[in-house]
Amino acid sequence: MRWGVVVFPGSNCDRDCLFVLRRVLGHEAVAIWHEERILPPVDAVVLPGGFSYGDYLRSGAIAALSPIMAAVGRAARSGLPVLGICNGFQILCEARLLPGALLPNADGLFHCQPATLRVENNRTLFTRGFSLGEAVRMPIAHGQGCYYADPATFDRLERSGLILLRYCNARGEVTGEANPNGSLGNVAGISNEEGNVIGLMPHPERACEALLGSTDGLRLFLSAGSKEPVEEFRPSYAGSALG
Numbered sequence: 001m002r003w004g005v006v007v008f009p010g011s012n013c014d015r016d017c018l019f020v021l022r023r024v025l026g027h028e029a030v031a032i033w034h035e036e037r038i039l040p041p042v043d044a045v046v047l048p049g050g051f052s053y054g055d056y057l058r059s060g061a062i063a064a065l066s067p068i069m070a071a072v073g074r075a076a077r078s079g080l081p082v083l084g085i086c087n088g089f090q091i092l093c094e095a096r097l098l099p100g101a102l103l104p105n106a107d108g109l110f111h112c113q114p115a116t117l118r119v120e121n122n123r124t125l126f127t128r129g130f131s132l133g134e135a136v137r138m139p140i141a142h143g144q145g146c147y148y149a150d151p152a153t154f155d156r157l158e159r160s161g162l163i164l165l166r167y168c169n170a171r172g173e174v175t176g177e178a179n180p181n182g183s184l185g186n187v188a189g190i191s192n193e194e195g196n197v198i199g200l201m202p203h204p205e206r207a208c209e210a211l212l213g214s215t216d217g218l219r220l221f222l223s224a225g226s227k228e229p230v231e232e233f234r235p236s237y238a239g240s241a242l243g
């Protein structure tokens with residue numbers, strides 16, 4: 001599996017993604033500068049987290065106009081898997097590759113903390129390594145993660161099962177207290193109708209090693225990138241100095 005990780009000015013999770021894809025998963029992964037107009041041959045694209053263009057105007061608004069995003073849009077429309085993490089999710093919404101918008105957090109604060117998420121749909125490329133209704137752990141780190149969609153769009157998301165992850169408490173209950181940013185319906189991650197474009201505010205790449213408190217994020221990358229059962233996976237560096 002060969003991944004492309006797009007790098008925008010201000011991206012800061014691109015290295016983490018490349019580390020996980022190369023060193024933990026043992027896959028091929030290339031960094032793609034945002035000024036490129038053509039995607040190299042890749043099987044999937046990651047738009048990583050960060051503060052592209054300093055979050056000026058709105059998070060992701062300027063990055064969505066980068067040359068590479070025209071190429072990502074064309075590839076996404078022809079079925080290439082695209083994963084947007086945090087700022088990447090914001091960019092996908094701004095580029096209209098996913099519906100809705102990410103607004104400033106309801107309490108006006110930047111939230112950097114562990115989050116628990118309930119898996120609402122485990123039939124997509126990126127979520128098939130999870131069980132339906134399972135509570136998984138991945139950290140969040142954002143100031144503009146309050147998901148919003150107009151009522152008709154939100155209704156369509158609900159009815160079509162396009163909501164993949166919701167913020168929940170440790171018992172897997174979706175409650176107002178478990179919602180860190182005021183997202184509509186506690187939404188933490190969604191998919192497009194075709195199922196190949198996925199955006200989520202939590203950071204799976206920060207939950208790929210037991211040392212970091214959770215390996216649930218690894219299962220998301222593995223879902224898309226491995227034919228072997230997720231539970232049989234061994235990190236590629238197991239036994240090395242890094243392991």
Ligand SMILES: NC(=O)CC[C@H](N)C(=O)O
Nearest residue numbers: 049050086087142143144
């Ligand atoms: N970690 C990130 O990707 C940050 C996302 C975005 N810049 C925000 O603060 O909302």
